[in-house]
Amino acid sequence: ETGVTQTPRHLVMGMTNKKSLKCEQHLGHNAMYWYKQSAKKPLELMFVYSLEERVENNSVPSRFSPECPNSSHLFLHLHTLQPEDSALYLCASSLGTAVDTGYTFGSGTRLTVV
Amino acid sequence: TQLLEQSPQFLSIQEGENLTVYCNSSSVFSSLQWYRQEPGEGPVLLVTVVTGGEVKKLKRLTFQFGDARKDSSLHITAAQPGDTGLYLCAPRKEYGNKLVFGAGTILRVKS
Numbered sequence: 479e480t481g482v483t484q485t486p487r488h489l490v491m492g493m494t495n496k497k498s499l500k501c502e503q504h505l506g507h508n509a510m511y512w513y514k515q516s517a518k519k520p521l522e523l524m525f526v527y528s529l530e531e532r533v534e535n536n537s538v539p540s541r542f543s544p545e546c547p548n549s550s551h552l553f554l555h556l557h558t559l560q561p562e563d564s565a566l567y568l569c570a571s572s573l574g575t576a577v578d579t580g581y582t583f584g585s586g587t588r589l590t591v592v
Numbered sequence: 593t594q595l596l597e598q599s600p601q602f603l604s605i606q607e608g609e610n611l612t613v614y615c616n617s618s619s620v621f622s623s624l625q626w627y628r629q630e631p632g633e634g635p636v637l638l639v640t641v642v643t644g645g646e647v648k649k650l651k652r653l654t655f656q657f658g659d660a661r662k663d664s665s666l667h668i669t670a671a672q673p674g675d676t677g678l679y680l681c682a683p684r685k686e687y688g689n690k691l692v693f694g695a696g697t698i699l700r701v702k703s
Contacts, residue, residue, distance in 0.1 A: 521693035568634050578623055578642055583634030
């Protein structure tokens with residue numbers, strides 16, 4: 479248990495479904511992130527929230543919609559996904575923006591789009 | 593876009609052997625972190641290096657940040673099966689809190 483909890487751990491969804499991934503941290507961190515991890519590819523940063531405000535969106539398709547209702551919770555809403563969106567989706571949090579700040583990751587949600 | 597290369601991509605060794613993995617770039621970084629990711633889990637922070645030439649030790653793991661802060665290495669002495677995992681280097685840009693992750697080195701230590 480890292481202090482960052484992601485649910486569900488596994489998700490299988492059809493291309494016409496709507497689902498949401500949830501991330502929760504009670505570490506007192508003020509920044510939260512969504513990453514996508516596909517096989518044989520580097521971690522891809524999707525979204526960054528700092529103090530509940532989205533500060534970065536790395537050209538992510540609109541079928542992915544993040545939400546950060548408060549500093550402890552982060553959601554990723556999914557709709558009309560494609561099979562190539564199947565991947566491990568990782569949430570992370572951090573405290574501050576100092577150069578030595580580390581990220582705490584959740585265990586991820588393994589998403590399969592059929 | 594900065595080019596970040598980790599090598600080797602995959603390494604399979606016997607228990608007790610030593611190994612070194614590398615993280616190289618043409619860019620200068622303000623700091624660099626190493627993470628280990630085990631199957632089915634998220635990455636876990638191992639170390640942060642900030643100063644050029646800095647060396648940090650974590651039990652059997654030795655981390656070094658290049659003098660020019662463009663590269664880093666991780667050396668493991670007497671590898672154990674528990675060291676098996678994906679080792680990711682993550683340098684940080686000069687400004688902001690954004691980490692860039694390399695593709696990683698997959699290490700498998702056989703008993």
